[in-house]
Structure formats: structure tokens, C-alpha cells
Amino acid sequence: MTSRELIEAERTYLMSTFNRLPVTLVEGRGALVRDDAGREYVDLVAGIAVNLLGHAHPAVARAVAEQAGRLIHTSNLYYTEPQVRLARRLVELSFPSRVFFTNSGAESNEAAIKIARKWGKRHRGGAYEIITAEGSFHGRTLATVTATGQPRYAEPFAPLPQGFVHVPYGDLDAIRRATGERTAAVMLEPVMGEIGVVPPPDGYLEGVRAWCDEQNLLFILDEIQTGLGRTGRWFAHQHHGITPDVMTLAKGLGGGVPIGACLAAPRADVLEPGDHGSTFGGNPLACTAALAVLEVVESEGLVGHAAEMGGVLGAVLRDLDGVGTVRGRGLMQAVVFEEPVAKRFQARCLEEGVIVNAVDERTVRTVPPLVITPAELERAAAGMRRARAGA
Ligand SMILES: Cc1ncc(COP(=O)(O)O)c(C=O)c1O
Incomplete structure (x- = not known):
């Protein structure tokens, strides 16, 4: 053509x-x-x-070709080694947690939102609201586009899911004021990407972490764009000496092969069999690509x-x-x-x-x-x- x-x-x-x-x-x-x-x-x-x-x-091309010649997909009804090896590697690189694999950033955030809602039911008297930032970007599914703090992306698709509150990025007091009985979690990008690369003011993420601890809220960090070395640390939160309760990844993880992940620390690890799923999430081909990416990022x-x-x-x-x-x-x-x-x-x-x-x-x-x-x-x-x- x-x-x-x-x-x-x-x-x-x-x-x-x-x-x-x-x-x-x-x-x-x-x-x-x-x-x-x-x-x-x-x-x-x-x-x-x-x-x-x-x-x-070449390392990714080789890994994908070899895996494609052996086993591309099995479903999550069975054990597969690349998935377990990749989860272990991500946990080793970040913080004590367990992993749910997805195919995209929006799906990783959907998993995080479901975790926050289930956690709120169980640990905060039915709280379900998630505080996010104006100008943020969290994806295009109905829930993640509502979480996204840019109304123009969501408004054409109303009625939207309930339970998202937006506050100015970088303003800890705004998060304090927005917190109430219904609040289950705060979800932020450690550097806002899509809106034009907006880093947090000094002390902001540390302050949000302390507030979430004090108020018994989950702190979700969307590291879909910032994760895996891009900001000069494996994960952007490592610049701040804090860890989130839930972290979402996608974008760079597979080096171009679609794969995402949602990591939950023990406190937030509430999903049980039947709660969530994905046909493709964590399949051997995507996980093998991601393992090759992490190996090269590290060795080079x-x-x-x-x-x-x-x-x-x-x-x-x-x-x-x-x-x-x-x-x-x-x-x-x-x-x-x-x-x-x-x-x-x-x-x-x-x-x-x-x-x-x-x-x-x-x-x-x-x-x-x-x-x-x-x-x-x-x-x-x-x-x-x-x-x-x-x-
Ligand atoms: C921070 C952040 N979260 C979520 C997403 C959505 O990811 P995806 O397009 O893979 O669904 C993006 C995509 O730009 C993003 O930058």
C-alpha cells in the first residue's frame, strides 16, 4: 500500500x-x-x-520468538513458570507484595480500584471513595476515565461510576479536606505524565503516605508511566523513601508487548479466588518478554x-x-x-x-x-x- x-x-x-x-x-x-x-x-x-x-x-526479539515456538498462551487455569518468575522479580525490585497481571494500564488501575473497594468494605466500614488528582490520567475504561482528573475524557460517557473525588495535585491539605468516612484510598501518579510531566512538590508524596497511615486509607501509586527505570530509579516512589500499598504498572513492562501489573502489599492483598480475572493477563509470551526487558535494564x-x-x-x-x-x-x-x-x-x-x-x-x-x-x-x-x- x-x-x-x-x-x-x-x-x-x-x-x-x-x-x-x-x-x-x-x-x-x-x-x-x-x-x-x-x-x-x-x-x-x-x-x-x-x-x-x-x-x-535482540534480547526481547529472541525471548519472544523462543517462547512463541514453545507456548504462547494457556489461560490462568494452569500454572506457568514465566508468570511466577516475573511476579517474583517485580516484588524483589519494589516492596513486599503480590501481583495480579493485566494487559494494559487501565486494567491495572481497574484492579487497584477493585482492591480499594473490597478493602474499604472489609477494613473501613464500607468506604469506597477514591481521591485522585485534577489533571491526572489513569486510563479509558469507565472507572479509570472517571478516576482520571480531566472531565473532558469522561463527560461524553455519563452516567459515570460513583466514588471518585478530584483534588488539585500537590495540595496535601486538599486531600485532608476531601477525606471523610466514605474515603477508602488516595490514588496518584508520582509524576503526572499525560498532562505534560508534572512532578510533585517536595514532601507531597511523603505527606500523603503519612496521611494515609494516620487515617487508615490505602495509598495507590499509578507508576504506569513512571515505573521501571524511566525516572532514574526502578520506581518513582523510590525517590521519596516511601512505598505505596498498591502500585500499578504497564507501558514499559513488556518493552512493547502488552502487559500490565497491579502489586498489592500485604495490607491491601484482599482479592480472593473468583474476585477478579483476565483471560490473557500474565500469559507466558508477555511475561517472557517482560522478563527479558527487566534482565536487560538491569544488566546494562x-x-x-x-x-x-x-x-x-x-x-x-x-x-x-x-x-x-x-x-x-x-x-x-x-x-x-x-x-x-x-x-x-x-x-x-x-x-x-x-x-x-x-x-x-x-x-x-x-x-x-x-x-x-x-x-x-x-x-x-x-x-x-x-x-x-x-x-
Ligand atoms: C499514568 C497512566 N496511567 C494509566 C494509563 C493508561 O494505560 P493504557 O493506555 O495502557 O490503558 C496511562 C496511559 O497513558 C498512564 O500514563
């Missing part, structure tokens, strides 16, 4: 849920990706914080590398013309321009061989693969400078 034929067929056969950029990607290697005309781009989006090891990492020291490259990326963004603010942590950085040029900058970057993500009129997000090299960042920087000159 030519590009034009593809775009026309897409319009005919796919629901119009995405505003796609005018490029057809066909193959990649590491932080570089190519389109159908053979043009190469430095990929600073990485499938929206998904491809931790970039594109076509990519968590420390992400911290280091994050410093370089931040400096590159700060150096662009017309920048108001640059904010982020590790390889999760956003630039806010003084003028509303983000969309034009994104389009110009594409012409200059750099993939970035405009999240609103002024803000551009970059979440490159953890494997990105200084030379690739310099190449992206040169492309962004040229794009800025013309945007």
Missing part, C-alpha cells in the same frame, strides 16, 4: 479515535525508527514511554543511564529558543514554550527527523527509550533546534 492508500483505508476501516501524525512507521532499532520512505527519526516518544529498550531489541545499568541521560535531555530542552519551563525527572521531560507553538514544533520536528509529543498548545513531552545514547540525543537536539528555527 502507498502512504495515501493506507491513510484512506485507515479512515474506512478504523474508528476515528486517534489523531495520527502523517507518518507510517515500519521498522526500528534502538532509539531510531524508519518510515515507509526509508526516512530515519530519533524517537523521543518510544510508543509513549513503552519501548524501554527502544525498537527491536539502564536505570542509572536514564538518570544521566535525563540530565542531558533536560539541558537540550532548556537550550531551545522561547522556552518557559522544562520539567521532569530522568527520561521523562517536558518543555513548556512561552508561545503556543507546541503542535507546530511537533510537526517541524517530524520533518527534521525527530519524534516528540505535543500534549497541549505550549507543552511538548519527551519520553525516549532508556537505551538512548548521548550521540542520539545530540542528533535529536540538532533536529529540534532546526525545528524551533522554523516553528
